[in-house]
Amino acid sequence: MKLKTIIMGSALFVGAALTGASAQAADKIRFATEGAWAPFNYIDSSGKPQGFDVDIAHALCAQMKADCEVVTQDWDGLIPGLKVRKFDAIIASMSITPEREKVVDFTNKYYSGGLRFLGRTGEKVDLKHLDGKTIGAQRATLGAQYLEDNYAGKAKLKFYDNQDNVYLDLVSGRLDVVLSDELPTYNWLKTSGNGDKFEFKGAAFMKNDNIGIAVRKGDKLKDKLNEALKEILANGTYQKINAKYFPFSIY
Amino acid sequence: MIDLHGFGHQLLQGALVTVELALASLVVGLVLGLLGAAAKLSSIKPLQWIANIYTTLIRGLPELLTVLIIYFGATTVLMSIASLFGYDEYIEIGAFAAGVTALGLTFGAYATEVFRGALQSIPKGQHESAVALGMGTFHKFYRIILPQVWRIALPGLGNLFLVLLKDTALVSVVGLEDIMRKANIAVSSTKEAFLFYLVAAIMYLALTVVSMGVVSYLEKRARRGLTRG
Amino acid sequence: MDFSVVVEYFPRLLEGTWVSLQLVVLSIVLGGIIALPIALARISPVLWIRSFPFAYIFFFRGTPLLVQIFLVYYGASQFEVVRESFLWPILREPFWCAIIAFTLNTSAYTAEIFRGAIQAIPPGEVEACKVVGMSKAQMYRRVLLPRAFGIVLPAYGNEIILMLKGSALASTITILDLTGMARTIIARTYTPIEIFLAAGAIYLVISMVIIAIFRQVEKRQNRYLGSVSIKVPDKG
Incomplete structure (x- = not known):
């Protein structure tokens, strides 16, 4: 009998507590x-x-x-x-x-x-042969997919939850090259104070x-x-x- | 003072969300824990099975995965259940509700064991005397059993709450604006990773200390019947 | 729901599982090694020796593991000093950052479990050691630690499962562990429920195997006790 009381009282309680899941017009x-x-x-x-x-x-x-x-x-x-x-x-x-x-x-x-590679200023990178380099991109982006399709198994690929963390790891030196959309990177180079240390590598591609x-x-x-x-x-x-x-x- | 680049206020708001999330999950978790313990101790086999499946599943799943599954999966499941009853409106499960559900379920699974131990430790004689005094089921549970279960279970529940408090950080992954997410946002815009994660750590430590204080006060209170003799 | 994606990507989920297992095993072993001296210092009668492990344990048990990982991975790499130090080859790898964070974290919990176990040994046994003239080192090596090992097993098994579950956080610092792999697959297939459920099932299987192993070891280790069990403080 005791159990019934617990169960009934508790069920009411859970119901009340979960009404946070409300229907929304x-x-x-x-x-x-x-x-x-x-x-x-x-x-x-x-x-x-x-x-x-x-x-x-x-x-x-x-x-x-x-x-x-x-x-x-x-x-x-x-x-x-x-x-x-x-x-x-x-x-x-x-x-x-x-x-x-x-x-x-x-x-x-x-x-x-469009996509464009980003790397350290003055460092020569052959974009055709990135074997052994560590390349970063944001997970689930066009850039990440491009890397998986073209560099998987050759370069070391690292995918991040967001672009800010990609930049953090480029600056810290964990990444050699980054592939990302050209426009936000353009903005990052101009505003982050890292514009002199990093530069675009190669031309933008997938311009469509x-x-x-x-x-x-x-x-x-x-x-x-x-x-x-x-x-x-x-x-x-x-x-x-x-x-x-x-x-x-x-x- | 350390310079928080204007994010101090945001972090405090995040702390409020963290506390709300922890307390709401605690309530849900305590109820689920009592239910689970009752089911495990019941003589009805299917109830025992359900409770066993519940605790085994939840205790084996990473909390991060539980949060992700509930956040992305619960809406679909709820809506298909609702449509069985002819209700086709959209049901919203936000990050907060998903967090409360996931953390409440987790807390409940561990609390089930704590409550079960406590319920079992109450001598049969207590039940019998209550009945002999003419108490009804509800009275007996409310006046005799629950206060004792509470006292015995408190230290275990206190530990679980400290775990819960830290698990709230996981809900930031689905976008709840708690301490952790506010710290992430601050790091995004200031690049001061060490500073903001350290500040976040200190905020969690402070919450832990406060919780420990509350738990030990509650423990003292729950024991007052014993110490007076 | 469409579970054919699970079949298609199952080999990749297994790849992730292997990474998760490496993370757990390495962290547990390293954490266990660090935990022992911490636990011994924690029960030292000297206040200042006792206070270091206290602060250590307090910090790692009082803050979320997620914060600890981010502090090690993004926090440490922010400083030029760290990036130019001999530690950088290790700290630049997300895998080792995860190992460091997990090891420190689990060692704090494990130290508390060890301490509880050592203190749970009846004082009579300590006295008995003294009576037969054992030195302190002998007493620990021959009696206290083996006894503590038996007492510690249930709580320690629990800690390994918690570590397994905590290892999912490695996915937040680009590691392709089971959860990271699941998230990467979802980035292609957009089927979160199916893939997360599959990953969840794999975690469940692993934790059940761990539980089964510990039941066996416990039976062996404590066989001389009959069915006596000694309570070890819950982890918190």
Whole structure:
């Protein structure tokens, strides 16, 4: 008899405690970004996400007259999180790739990038033969995939949870070469105080790397976003945001 | 004073989240622990099996993996259960709820053993005298059994809470803005890894010391019936 | 859910498992070696000898393992002095950073387990050693430590399982252990639930094997005791 009492009382209690898992109406569009990819998305010292991606998200929302929220999520949790509806769209400088298109839909591109190697200033690197070198990239990025496809088994590959840690290990000397998107690296070289110690190696490649906003498969949000994107490109809002971060057009 | 580059306030906010997460998980974990112990001691075989599977599974899984599985998996599972009942709305499990669930489950699995030991250590005579005095089941449990179980289980539970407190750091991996994640963000923008991780360590130590103080106060209180004689 | 990805990537999960096992075995062995002197110093009657292990244990048991790993991996490499020291060839490797963090961490817990065991030996046995004229070293070597070993086994088995579970944190510093491998696979397949569940199953199997081994060893070690068991303080 005693057990019954314990069980009933406790069950009520757990029920009450777990109501944190509440049902939520989907009247707000929730954008997710990473927050570790300056200047496209980063978290400032007050804890808020900032950057090009975040500005674009807000501009799109203003254009759509929608209620929006930008949340942050670690990079490798972005697509899984979108799939299980933790948010409605990913605006995190994500390249449109066939692999990703199998699981999510992308809007039209909102800017385009390219990959480029980064290494120590003055050190000669033969990008064709990186055998035995330690190369770093962020896990689950185009760069990481490129390295796995082209250098696996030859060079030592190291994949990180976020780009900031890639830079930390390049500076500390754990990495010889880094493969990453050209634009954030351009920004890092200019702003991190390491511009004299490191430089781009070789030319940028995969220049047709289109960056889009990811939504769930079949979500009509995609059309609305495309429409709004066209409008902010036409009315000059996009160009204003672009100029805030880069002196050249990145579209 | 050390220069925290303006991140001091953020870290304190993170500490608040850490404490909230730890306390909420504690409540869930205590309840699950009592349930688990009751099930293990019950004479109903299926209940024993369920409790045994529960504790074996959870105690064998890395806490990091439990957090990841709950964060990514629970929504899918919950939604498919809900749709069985004709409820098709989206159910949100945020980082906090996922953290509470994962850490509560973990705490509960270990607490099950602590409670079981404590429940078993109460002499049969106590149950019999309570019944002889005409107490009902609820009364007996609430007035006689629970206070003693509490006293016996407290040191074990205190230890488990200290483990729980440190495990909260794992929930930062799914984006909860606790001490650990705030420290990560600060490192991202300042590159002062050593400083911020050390500050985080000191904050956890401080929380540990406070918890130890509370536990030893509670232990003293729970023993007061004994020392007066 | 689609479990065909699990079949496809199972060999890579096994690769990760091998790394996890190396991490656990090395850390446990090294941690055990460091733990013994710490435990002995901890029960020293001299206050200042006792206070060092106290602070050591307090720090490593009072802070999350995740913080400790990041301190070793990212924290230490921040300083030029470290990067130019003879330690750098070791500290630049994430594997050794994980080993250092895990070893320090587990040694603090293990030291407490050892201490509990040594103190759990009935005082009569210590007195008996003195009566037969053993020196302190003899007493420890012949009586106290072997006795403590038997007492320590259940708690020590527990510690190894906790270390196995803690080793999952190696994935946060680029190591492709079981969890790291799982996360890398998910980065390609976007199937977190299936792959994490598969990884979880592998961890479960390993911990069950550890439990089974310890049951056997315990039976052997404590066979002269019959069915007596001695309580060792829980780890916290």
